[in-house]
Amino acid sequence: MTQLQDLVHQAESEFSAISQPAELENAKARYLGKSGVITGLMKELAQLPPEAKRERGAAINLAKQGIEQALQRRRDSMAEAELHARLAAQAIDVTLPGRGQQGGGLHPVVRSWMRIESIFRSIGFDVADGPEIEDDWTNFTALNSPQNHPARSMQDTFYVDVQDARGQPLLLRTHTSPMQVRYARAHVKRYAGADMPDIKVIAPGRTYRVDSDATHSPMFHQFEGLWIGENVSLADLKGTYTEFLHTFFERDDITLRFRPSYFPFTEPSAEIDMMFDSGPLQGRWLEISGAGQVHPNVVRNFGLDPERHIGFAFGSGIERLTMLRYGVGDLRQFYVGDLRFLEQFNSD
Numbered sequence: 001m002t003q004l005q006d007l008v009h010q011a012e013s014e015f016s017a018i019s020q021p022a023e024l025e026n027a028k029a030r031y032l033g034k035s036g037v038i039t040g041l042m043k044e045l046a047q048l049p050p051e052a053k054r055e056r057g058a059a060i061n062l063a064k065q066g067i068e069q070a071l072q073r074r075r076d077s078m079a080e081a082e083l084h085a086r087l088a089a090q091a092i093d094v095t096l097p098g099r100g101q102q103g104g105g106l107h108p109v110v111r112s113w114m115r116i117e118s119i120f121r122s123i124g125f126d127v128a129d130g131p132e133i134e135d136d137w138t139n140f141t142a143l144n145s146p147q148n149h150p151a152r153s154m155q156d157t158f159y160v161d162v163q164d165a166r167g168q169p170l171l172l173r174t175h176t177s178p179m180q181v182r183y184a185r186a187h188v189k190r191y192a193g194a195d196m197p198d199i200k201v202i203a204p205g206r207t208y209r210v211d212s213d214a215t216h217s218p219m220f221h222q223f224e225g226l227w228i229g230e231n232v233s234l235a236d237l238k239g240t241y242t243e244f245l246h247t248f249f250e251r252d253d254i255t256l257r258f259r260p261s262y263f264p265f266t267e268p269s270a271e272i273d274m275m276f277d278s279g280p281l282q283g284r285w286l287e288i289s290g291a292g293q294v295h296p297n298v299v300r301n302f303g304l305d306p307e308r309h310i311g312f313a314f315g316s317g318i319e320r321l322t323m324l325r326y327g328v329g330d331l332r333q334f335y336v337g338d339l340r341f342l343e344q345f346n347s348d
């Protein structure tokens, strides 16, 4: 073996013993660098006669290429080893069991909301919704509660720091009753001049009051009912509401009571109380809804003639009905997000 072949082998074994890239670069310099072995041999060429110079030069070049290739092979294998190490460090254990997927469920209040909609649809009511941020006129004034009227203090209100076109602050609606006004006015406009069918609608949704205890939450749900026609009476209210309760609770042994009350937007007004005739709540009157015959001033604000159009409205709390249907004792349970509570409603 020639001296040059020895040199190549020596470089190869030196390179392959190295495992750090920086060390490899130092080793490279010892062979191929400015004062490296190969460079030194090249310099010696100058002293040879032309014939020998060419031969020797070609041999040195060959050795140089051999060393360069050995260097490249080592660089490649080091890069590959590093890649493998990185991949191994990031490995995913595919034999681990998966985390699984939790099925979602409907909130009990939403379940009631959907039941209420489908029951009222089945007896010919439309379903409407509208803004939760309401203007003062629609929430109060149009419903016969003028500015500074003491009846306004029945509902403690959240105001928004924005004024409407009349210069009144906007507010979070305190009840769904403003939907009576919105729906009725749109209905009257739509049938202007033509034969107007009855206004027959429910409007479920969120409502807000400054109120918080075991039976009141600052955000709660109501559904408004409104039926206006030329011959709609409180007997229709009684029939409609009785039918609704029987269907909602899936039982007929329920007694209703209409207890005289006061609302600015109805006259006469009533609280609807109900009583189960059997079961754990047997014999207890439970207040579930405000109701009454729509006040002539409100009918006028609908854009209708109260001498001709008459009817009833009611507004019921959805939480309240849900608590009675499922036997929930504290309304706040609905809003603390405790899955142990909520999961109980996922299977009907």
Ligand code: PHE
Pocket (backbone or CB within 6 Å): 174, 175, 176, 177, 263, 266, 289, 290, 291, 292, 313, 314, 315, 316
């Ligand atoms: N808006 C009333 C309330 O929230 C309920 C109600 C609605 C009463 C419709 C009469 C008629 O207390």
